[in-house]
Amino acid sequence: MKAQDVIILGAGIIGMSSAYYLQKNNPGKKILVVDREPGAGQGNTAKAAAMFRNTFSSRTSQVLSDTSINFYSHLQNEVNYDIHLKKTGYLWLLGRRQFREYSSIIRRMMEREIEIRILKKDELNKIPKLNLELNKNHEETKYLGLENIHKGLLGSKCGELDQSELVRFYREEFEKLGGETLFNTKIHRLIITPKNEFGGPPFVWQNPKITGVTTNNGEIYGNRIVLATGAYTHELLDPIGIDNHSKPKKRQLFQLECSDLEELLFVKNFNEHGILPFTILPKSEVYIKPDETTKRFWTGCADDLGRPFSLDVTPEKSFYEFNIRPIITKYFPQFENARIANKLAGLYACNTIDGNPYVFEEYGLIVISGCSGSGIMKADAIGRIVDALYRKKEEAELYGSVMFRVSDISTEKRNVENEEFVI
């Protein structure tokens, strides 16, 4: 195979967005996307809840998501490329203590004109059967440590899209421009080549750089390599001693079915679609996500302490039963009889120190890391930043002519605020 100008490893949403902007802004360059799956977006991208929000406390996460959402809306409404985007909203149900803790963040978001609104109890009461007041004498409520719901916080420039359609868009456009893909190709390791050849392993004085990959389909060489392998990134980087500042953790999604749920699904008042927003409960970040098509709900929650960093992706029914169910049914009794209709587990590439993604270059390798949890909602911006870094531009032009300093999310000259509003 002839040497590529750019090899992009990983055909998830981040890899495909990067591929598109690289090919678009570097016409004539030979760009190849490699992935072990048979198609694009079939790894952890496919296992994401595919929600989007622009409600972040840090400017960086806010601008990355906001401009990406604007681009996705443009696709949906102006280009008429149907990615099933619906601004159904995010609704945080907050306890009194929580509301107090978040108050300065909420104020800051309002000052920055992020589209959020505080909801009082009378508005929340329109949600069928929602228990704003829990029975404090109930033994289970006590040991679960559940709070009454004090306020709601509604983000209206938030919602859902179909990530497979969004990936398809980037792939089609990339291929129209001459970009190539190589699927069913497992990457084994990165190839390091000394600048000044001498034979043997690269020595410290050889100024080595990363020039290719070995795969089950042979070696592939390229001038620059882009690593968009998400939660698997450390598998390629640990053996050559580069830190990607992120570790993989299982995150599970459970689809719940119950005859009582339809009423909860179709709630007016919160958005033009007449669907309940993506709703986050006041405990352990348990959320419910309406699925209009199946008339079911997806649910999940954060499990930080005790969940190992690993590549295990086995969903556990017991995780729902013991962690999510006790909480969800206290606030929404209609889930009492719900059964798990579907379950899936994907990998988060989590734990960046400041909650923002990384895009940095070392030894000819551009690494994208720590996007999980908000990868889809920031993918358009990330792709443009990767292209800007490739072209050695100081600033990337995000959608809507918003300029973004590329080094702000690098490692060496990182300049971000801590993201404090994690759902």
Place this chain on the structure above:
Amino acid sequence: MKAQDVIILGAGIIGMSSAYYLQKNNPGKKILVVDREPGAGQGNTAKAAAMFRNTFSSRTSQVLSDTSINFYSHLQNEVNYDIHLKKTGYLWLLGRRQFREYSSIIRRMMEREIEIRILKKDELNKIPKLNLELNKNHEETKYLGLENIHKGLLGSKCGELDQSELVRFYREEFEKLGGETLFNTKIHRLIITPKNEFGGPPFVWQNPKITGVTTNNGEIYGNRIVLATGAYTHELLDPIGIDNHSKPKKRQLFQLECSDLEELLFVKNFNEHGILPFTILPKSEVYIKPDETTKRFWTGCADDLGRPFSLDVTPEKSFYEFNIRPIITKYFPQFENARIANKLAGLYACNTIDGNPYVFEEYGLIVISGCSGSGIMKADAIGRIVDALYRKKEEAELYGSVMFRVSDISTEKRNVENEEFVI
């Protein structure tokens, strides 16, 4: 065993300094240090070059090292506790390009009154046989990419100490205050206990915290746990899903013997001890460290790309032969006939994003991370910061009444400059 107030995991220099300040400032508290080695400071602490410097570009690294050096000097000169501290200096030999690259950092260090001085060629010429000008026509010099030496940079508040004596000081003082140690005890895993007991694994709603460790000598419980396990930290944290923001990498030291070396060892002009400073060459951070007692030199170098993250600690003779030797002998021909008299390999806990250490608390666990490379030279300050964090103080009082904001080296409210002056 009765539950401890504090368990410190790891009796290296960082663990013992922390133990001392915790016991000193929390009299009456039951504090236990646990380590798998038969004594303190016998892990990677023992494998360090044990050099110290206060020449850093970031204020954080500068103040941590500077105050620690002041304390060590106080120990040596006023307390008369012999830790074999000698301010023999650090001498960077810089090529023209390097000197240009570092110029703004050097200027900043001078503005901050860090004790450095630029040396011209006539001063460097006093070093026996040092080649300031390399033979550019020499094939090997070319492919090694070696530069002529343009300037020297001498840090005078830099030098060496005996880490085993420093560890002994902290341990003796800790034990005098009633602190206890438990050696030959391998830690298997951290114990997570729910705040509200319910049986079974900790569930997300239980507000679990870390309350103990299982070891080959049984379970040990404590109110707070301090993790000072250096390069092994991820082995305890990965299984419970907490990121320590650092990965382990092998670093090697080679002791070189040669009859010609004595003249190089005892050089006047640079310090009151009449010994060559710790000297860093203009390529790949190759250094030589004089060993007055054995009349030998230690040498090592950074090998970033290609050196995997792993716990391997096998020293490789070939690493010296192919990586260090070609460079060292071009500048110092007297190493031409040197043979390896001793070699050792330790583990670096490297790659914090900004080059500064981490001290943070999660779920009752205080984690110290990413100290390697400058752990010994910052240990006194780190120990005081750990104690301040334990006592929930906003500021730690470092030696010489220097106040330091504890959260500055945390994860959540991190506030550090990137460290750009890595030797």
